[in-house]
Amino acid sequence: MQCSYFDAGVCRSCSLMGTEYTSQVLDKQSQCRALLAAYPGLHWLDPVTSVEQDFRNKAKMVVGGSVGSPTLGILDSEKNGVDLRQCGVLQPGLRDALPTIADFIALARIEPYDVTARRGELKYVLLTEALSGEIMIRFVLRSREAISRIHKHLPKLQHALPQARVISANLQPEHKAIIEGEQEIMLTPTSTLTMRTGDIDLQLGAKSFFQTNTAVAEQLYAQARQWSAEVNPRTVWDLYCGVGGFALHLADGQRTVKGIEVSPEAIESARASAQDAGLTNIRFVAADATRFVLDSKPADEPDLIVVNPPRRGVGQELSQWLETSSVTTVIYSSCNATTLATDLEAMPSFSPVRGRVLDMFPQTRHYETMLLLERR
Template sequence: MLSIKKNDIREGKVIDLTHEGHGVVKVDRYPIFVPYALIDEEIQYKVIKVKKNFAIGKLLEVTTSSKQRVEPPCIYYSKCGGCQLQHMNYEAQLSMKKSQVINLFNRKGNFKETPIKDVIGMEDPWYYRNKSQLPVGRNKQDHIKLGFFRQRSHDIIDMEECLIQDSIQNKVMVAVKKWLDQLNVSVYNEQRKRGLLRHLIIRTGHYTNEMMIIFVINGYKFKQQDELISKLTNAFPQITSIKLNINQSHSNVIMGKESITLYGKQQINDLLSNVEFKISDQSFYQINTVQTEKLYRKAIEYAGLTGNETVLDTYCGIGTIGLYMAPKAKHVYGVEVVPEAIEDAKINATRNQYENTTFVCGKAEEIILKWKKEGIKPDVVMVDPPRKGCDEKFIETLLELAPEKIIYISCNPATQQRDAERLSSQYNLNEITPVDMFPHTTHVETVAQFIRQ
């Protein structure tokens, strides 16, 4: 008979962390997950949810504190859902993320011999996000609020600064909030499904300092837009593009498919190790530029390029990793299902004068078999799928293609581990290196090297 009941106040010692960074306390082998608690801490907690196999607790007091505990520098940390690990020192965060990957591959998976390298961290793990997506709302006094959603809700935490987004984006956020109030701009109301402005999106080029502002609205214009553009461009001369994105759907999707350029260029530029990229409003571009360069360098190291290899870049997006590899490869072929991304990839290849590249729009599993019939045989295949990982048809096609090496970058090690099992009939998982792309959050990116048996 389970002795744990909702609203129980209990004491215990934290023995482990979940992949979400929650402390684990056990009562007769029954686990209670307590957010903000750390390993080896003696804590007092309140049981707030009881399930068949686990319970959720709320931390009331830390009676014996861990050496890994630090005071979160962000004043919004306990409310905002953007970060989950600011109460943990950075070294401990990296250790936790490595343990997460070890648990998936060495302990639970069939890869007990695969070396898991130390996590590649940041020297200065703050103000790193080159893109901010900020929901807009109004408070009870009918003033504009701008920030991030409270954990597991759509209640906006009004904020003046986010410690993980680019510092210039914080200044833009504060200024726009003031001007939206002054100009009395119509704001979208999620419950009533009425009003105009839904999100403010800011993108910055880490090395170029170019900035794009995107207003996501429930319509095609708002009457104060010209005045707002004037204020923005006078205050922030680094703004090179201002766009209006039309999203009239009543869903949680942030951006609609149609955008209008209100000011300046259609794209902004940025660099990755001297490779120049054009980034449009809907382009996928890694959030953390500094860590992206480290991630791609590790991928090139795993690929072992000598200049004689044919590289296939699946899920290629705007061509970032393929173009990063182009100077060290014989030829790079890229495939992607999003037409706009392929157009950007072709433009980026031309801008960088890389003539040894071919980018095609379509499903990877269809295009690469077509290329195979044409006699194109890749030595290295780059795989960088979305969080859901690769679908089975793609894995089957990859096994049929049988390249010597597969370099698999993942933003979700759990689906990467599943795909590694599928590849294991023909490939040895040689090594994995985790990279901390999102400090102070629970996310970890991994790059894995597969060698054909």
Template sequence: MCAGITMIDCPYYQRNQCRSCQWLEIPYQQQLAQKEKHLSDCLQGLERNAYRYPPSPSAPRAFRNKAKMVIGGTVERPLLGILLSQEEGQQVRDLTACPLYPPAFRHCFPVLKDFIARAGLTPYNIERRKGELKYILLTESRYRQEIMLRFVLRSETKLALIRRELPALLQKLPQVKVVSLNIQPQHAAILEGEKEIFLTEQQVLEERFNRIPLFIRPQGFFQTNPEVAQALYATASQWVEALPIRHLWDLFCGVGGFGLHCAEALNRRQPKQPVRLTGIEISPSAIFSAALSTRRLGLDKGNGEVSFQSLDAAAFALDRNEAPPELVIVNPPRRGIGKPLAQFLNRMPARFILYSSCNASSMGQDLSELSAYRIQKIQLFDMFPHTAHYEVLTLLERHQA
């Protein structure tokens, strides 16, 4: 797809103004090779006899569906970008021309700057602890070319002014379908607070990966690289489709991408024996989206037993006394599933584990604990090109009784 890419044209990198893409000068095939080497080092022989697929590459630019913009400058001339280091005076570097963002975002940024001035949204100053607007968060659904816009503010002081100016904003940016305010009053490095105030009737964006409807909502995790995420979910469903599975758990399920893809593939193969799927995720917002997908797919109407619950994944699993599923899907945060859950899975006789990870180091530690299982298949997905980060998918099969 992009083997010949040596460096994308990024003015911020060339001027040494942003180094978020630390590998930008490394040829893309070399980036993939270095990530493959890192993955092998993390597994330390655990992948012996496993089938390793070639890495799934990414587009080199415009692959992100999200932008998290720190707000700086003044209310009359706001800056949207990243916070510089403390040595540089806590200034904000404007990054609205970042080549990783989709073209739709570039059209939004000038309009949003004008909106900030009209609504009097003074940028929050960390040193002085004054101001209101901390971040602007954008997310795009490529299925409908729609955008979710979130303002992260210190308080609700400007709510009336935002409501007054919002109709003009939506007229200029008709692709913006979901608008909300997130209230984050703490003087701390926390992106968002618990309180979300919706300013539009619509509260979710529909996205589709491999014909499976998934929903983007504030405070719910969603993959940042939709093309690679679609390949990741498709691979997961292909790997499990032919396996003898009628009951599965999807732990750390997010909006349900893995579980719903696998359930759909298994149901398609054996429609007269619908699967039983239980998805667990700590975020209520993500569970709201997963339940919406369940209804859209008709899985809430007797076509198997599909449920999603807002619980701690490890606590849910460790507290189960029921018959174990044939497949456990885990897609944990960077810290991994942890020793207690890994040891529980060793004792619980599930035949297969599908493990997706954004941190191969913690995954390697978890797989060392999962001594009752062996890796059967493994593939790297380059979710984050031009950086050292990546996603990896493994299929494990139990080899000990």
């Protein structure tokens, strides 16, 4: 894939841009195998590849420029806005929506936030697109100053973008690198976006996490479902469950599934998805994953645990709990193979028997790794 922004030196976010795609995947596979070379019995399945472009279902666009001519993209080294609305890794529906959103910013007179001067209102526009073509739009604002004007002109945005099913404003008053604030103001009657993944409809709230690459996420969940079916556990815990992707795909009438996630909003989304799917043998709990397992009773320990932690991994406490628990099987999905290897060292009673690299993030050095771990 070639990118005019990368070639011009204005955006280097995709660090592997211009590298032949087959080489990207082979390098990721080689790096992951090297990190897990201590496990010679680990059988590697063929990597899951992606399309090279048009794959990102999310756009996190920094807003710069002026009220009348906003930029949507990134900031350069001088904190000036760089417009990237034709970014080739975004799904076409997101690219198509960006000019209309820029026009709306000008119409509603929402002043872009000036990082250097610490003034202005609009910091980011966050977009998510479902396979259906429906879109979630979130305006990240410094304050409520522009809310009334957004309300006033919202019908014009909805007329121009009828696929915009969910629109909200997030308030982030602090001047810091954290993108989102605590308060979300819904601007549409509908507050969730339906993300079809395999045969499951996941309901995404405004702050809900979902994988960046829908097609690869489907294969991630399908792989977990296949491994779970082979083990045929009676009980499953999905730790760091987010909106319930793994839990919902592993649930059926023959096993009990419990999803644990610290975000109450994500848990609400997971519960709505379970209800829509008619699943009655699944329960979701808003709790810290490590605290939840440490407080659990030995008699309640499941047969299989799925973990899908953030980049820092599951950490020492949870690894040690898994090591001493009665759990016989773990499916570990990781976005950081380095911390995955560290966690495995703390669980010597588990052997990784199968592994797979899934290229969730083409054009970058990042990837997803999934392992099937069995107790020795």
